[in-house]
Amino acid sequence: MRGEQINSQNIIARSATSVPSPQERDGGIDTVTKLIDVSRCIGCKACQVACSEWNDLRDEVGECVGEYDNPADLSPNTWQVMRFNEYENEQGNLEWLIRKDNCMHCAEPGCREACPAPGAIVQYANGIVDFNSELCIGCGYCVAGCPFDVPRISKKDGKSYKCTLCSDRVFNGLEPACVKSCPTGSIMFGTKKDMLDLAETRTDFLKSRGFDSAGIYDPSGVGGTHVIYVLQHADKPEIYNDLPRDPRISPMVDAWKGVTKPLMSAAIGLAALTGFFHYVTAGPKELSEEDIEAVRADEAREAERKAEREASERNREERS
Amino acid sequence: MTLRVTRRQFFKLGAAGMATSSMAMLGFAPEPVVASVRHFKLTGAKITRSNCTYCSVGCGVLIYSRGDAAINNIDDVYHVEGDPDHPVSRGSLCPKGAGLLDYIRSESRLKYPMVREPGTNEWQRISWDDALTRIARHMKDDRDANFVTEDGDGNTVNHWTTTGFLAASASTNETAYLTQKMVRSLGMVAFDNQARV
Numbered sequence: 001m002r003g004e005q006i007n008s009q010n011i012i013a014r015s016a017t018s019v020p021s022p023q024e025r026d027g028g029i030d031t032v033t034k035l036i037d038v039s040r041c042i043g044c045k046a047c048q049v050a051c052s053e054w055n056d057l058r059d060e061v062g063e064c065v066g067e068y069d070n071p072a073d074l075s076p077n078t079w080q081v082m083r084f085n086e087y088e089n090e091q092g093n094l095e096w097l098i099r100k101d102n103c104m105h106c107a108e109p110g111c112r113e114a115c116p117a118p119g120a121i122v123q124y125a126n127g128i129v130d131f132n133s134e135l136c137i138g139c140g141y142c143v144a145g146c147p148f149d150v151p152r153i154s155k156k157d158g159k160s161y162k163c164t165l166c167s168d169r170v171f172n173g174l175e176p177a178c179v180k181s182c183p184t185g186s187i188m189f190g191t192k193k194d195m196l197d198l199a200e201t202r203t204d205f206l207k208s209r210g211f212d213s214a215g216i217y218d219p220s221g222v223g224g225t226h227v228i229y230v231l232q233h234a235d236k237p238e239i240y241n242d243l244p245r246d247p248r249i250s251p252m253v254d255a256w257k258g259v260t261k262p263l264m265s266a267a268i269g270l271a272a273l274t275g276f277f278h279y280v281t282a283g284p285k286e287l288s289e290e291d292i293e294a295v296r297a298d299e300a301r302e303a304e305r306k307a308e309r310e311a312s313e314r315n316r317e318e319r320s
Numbered sequence: 321m322t323l324r325v326t327r328r329q330f331f332k333l334g335a336a337g338m339a340t341s342s343m344a345m346l347g348f349a350p351e352p353v354v355a356s357v358r359h360f361k362l363t364g365a366k367i368t369r370s371n372c373t374y375c376s377v378g379c380g381v382l383i384y385s386r387g388d389a390a391i392n393n394i395d396d397v398y399h400v401e402g403d404p405d406h407p408v409s410r411g412s413l414c415p416k417g418a419g420l421l422d423y424i425r426s427e428s429r430l431k432y433p434m435v436r437e438p439g440t441n442e443w444q445r446i447s448w449d450d451a452l453t454r455i456a457r458h459m460k461d462d463r464d465a466n467f468v469t470e471d472g473d474g475n476t477v478n479h480w481t482t483t484g485f486l487a488a489s490a491s492t493n494e495t496a497y498l499t500q501k502m503v504r505s506l507g508m509v510a511f512d513n514q515a516r517v
Contacts, residue, residue, distance in 0.1 A: 049418035053399070130357065168358040182401060183412045268342050275335075295326070 010125040010240065014114030023125065031127040032170060032203060033195040034179060036100050037202055037230040039211070040186035043068065043082055043098040047178035047187060051080050054166060054177035074101065076154035080178065087233075099229070099240040100178070103150045103163035105129045107223030110249035111162075113257060114145025127226035128165045135165070136160050140170065147247035148256035165226065171284040195228060202230045221248040362399065369403060372417040376489035376515030379417055380406020398422050457485060459506075466509060484510030 010029055031133045052058060059077035067085040080102035087095045094287075110127045112121040120135040121142065131142075131151070138158035142151045151162045166176035174180070175189040188198060199216045200318070206214035215234025218224050237243040325333070328411055365384040371378045380403030387395035400420040404411035413420075423429065434443040439452035446454075466482040487499045503511050 044415050046413055046415040046418045049415045050401070050413070053418060053421050054401075164358075168360050172359055172360045172362075177401070180411050181413045181418045184410070185412075185415050272339065272342055 008255045012125050013112060014119045015112045015121040016118045019065065021122075029125045030191040030193075031188065032165070032226060033127065033192040034105075034165065034176060035186070035188040035190075035195040035199055035230065036227065037186045037199075038097060038099055039202070039214070039230060039232050040184050041082075041098045041100065041208055042184055042186075043084060044183065045082055045097070046181040046183055047071075047100060048078070048080055050079070050080065050177040050181035051163075054169070055079065055164075072150055074150065074162075076152045076156070076159075076161040079103070079161065080159035085239060085241050087239050089146045094270075095232070097232070097240055099143075100241065101148075101150075101241065102149050102178075103129065103165070104222070105163075105165055107225065108249070109254060110145035110147050110222065111142035111151060112145075113249055114141040114253045116141060124167070126170065128167050128170065129226075130164050130167050131160055131162060133159045133161070135158075136284040141253075145245055145249060147249060147255045192224075192226065199228060200228050206230070206232055217243065219244070219247050221246045247277075328503050363414045365399070366395065371490045372409075372413065372420060373423075373488075373490060374416050375413075376513065377408060378490035379403075379409035379413055381413070381417065381420060397421070400424070463506065479509050480507040481509050482510070483508060487511070489513035489515035 010023065012023050014021050017178050057079065059071055059075055062072065064070070065072050069081065071078050074081055077308065080100060083099045085097040085099070087097050089095050105128055107127065109121070109123060111130060111131075112123055115121045116139060117135050117137045120132050122132060123128065123129050136159040138153055138160060140153050141159070142160050143153065151160045153160050164177075166174070169172045169176055179187045179189040188195060190198075196216070196218070203214045203216060206219075211232045214230070214232050214233040217229035217231050217234060217237060229240075231237060231240060231243075233239060237245050291301060328349065330363050339348040362384055365386065366388065368383045370381050370383050372485075382403045383397055384399040386398045387393045389395055390421050398421070402411040402413045404410055409417075416423075433448055435446050435451070435454070436443050440444070456460050462483050463480050467478075467480050469476065469478055472478050485503045486500075487503075488495075491499065500511075
């Protein structure tokens with residue numbers, strides 16, 4: 001059931017929320033996965049075009065920077081970009097490694113961990129990590145929390161954007177737009193199990209063709225991902241435009257969310273409690289005679305001024 | 321006007337604000353359970369089968385439009401994607417095909433016949449009837465003037481070399497057959513399509 005209709009029952013986690021999301025009715029939902037086979041990619045960028053077309057994104061026409069990377073980087077209007085890398089292998093031959101860079105839809109997403117806005121980042125039972133722009137406060141913590149440097153903050157509305165794995169298509173039983181367009185079958189879509197099987201087949205094939213270190217990129221540091229790669233050189237992920245070897249959520253995120261925030265919350269609660277008990281035991285602050293006199297004098301002055309004002313208004317009316 | 325707040329009231333207000341924000345921070349705020357998934361934009365669309373216009377591969381596309389083609393409504397194409405039932409492309413498209421929507425909506429797209437009269441640099445819109453009549457007239461005049469029945473050695477050739485024909489590459493076999501028949505029956509020799517454009 002890839003196309004399970006969206007409801008609150010199949011959100012398995014929400015950002016900045018300690019109350020568990022209703023998730024009992026997740027039976028029969030398979031996790032989805034996008035498999036990107038780098039060895040089959042010809043870098044045509046049909047996926048990029050299909051992505052902007054489906055998601056109604058039109059980035060500004062940029063400048064040529066002397067590379068095939070176009071646009072040069074992800075942006076709030078470009079949710080995926082092909083990264084072209086020239087690699088000289090052991091035999092001294094050129095290998096053109098083209099990696100489709102987009103959100104990896106981690107099983108343990110750093111963005112969701114870091115996000116302080118309740119419900120702005122949700123994780124569905126099918127594995128999709130989605131941004132709810134309505135609730136996004138644009139703080140940029142997700143950018144810092146992402147081990148793959150994917151989210152981008154918009155200058156237009158101050159909100160964070162990234163690939164949704166076409167959640168709107170997937171929840172209606174379709175594959176993501178990039179997957180559908182791919183003319184070489186380099187991008188495939190299905191359940192995680194099926195994609196791992198397919199990736200295994202491709203890896204075996206690559207090994208039989210002399211790529212001894214071919215392998216699957218499904219990093220365990222973030223609990224596995226719902227976008228996985230088949231790499232010709234899985235032992236050197238960094239040659240694919242600095243794909244992290246062992247991506248992990250930044251320790252700063254853990255320190256803030258895991259230790260600092262509960263401690264500070266406790267401190268605030270303690271201060272409130274202390275105030276309450278002080279009020280109960282010591283009672284409210286008593287006013288001294290001087291204070292009362294000062295208030296009385298203040299009120300008398302105000303009454304005087306009011307009387308003067310009224311008198312002058314009456315005079316003006318009489319004259320006119 | 322001066323808002324008079326006593327010291328005591330000021331503290332009360334401050335304490336109330338503090339308590340509210342602390343409660344929210346400690347997780348007593350109402351939880352928004354709004355689905356983030358975007359409205360599925362193909363709901364209710366009219367789907368029309370077509371072919372990509374670019375190259376001779378002729379990938380199948382599905383054109384999604386808004387509107388039910390009622391008499392007072394002009395339908396609007398708003399999405400194009402590959403046709404999974406098409407035997408050639410099975411739903412996939414190249415970057416040009418994947419961007420067909422912007423091609424359809426392009427300001428510089430030719431939407432009707434136009435003519436540039438000799439000696440001018442301006443294109444003028446003409447009707448389809450006018451266009452077809454003028455093309456037929458030009459073809460007939462040129463063919464009458466330049467049709468060759470025999471070459472210099474007396475061999476029958478029946479050819480017409482002064483006019484060429486540029487046809488569509490993304491045609492079905494049947495259309496291609498008819499185009500070929502039509503062009504060759506006129507004796508036309510120069511015949512090509514836009515596959516290499």
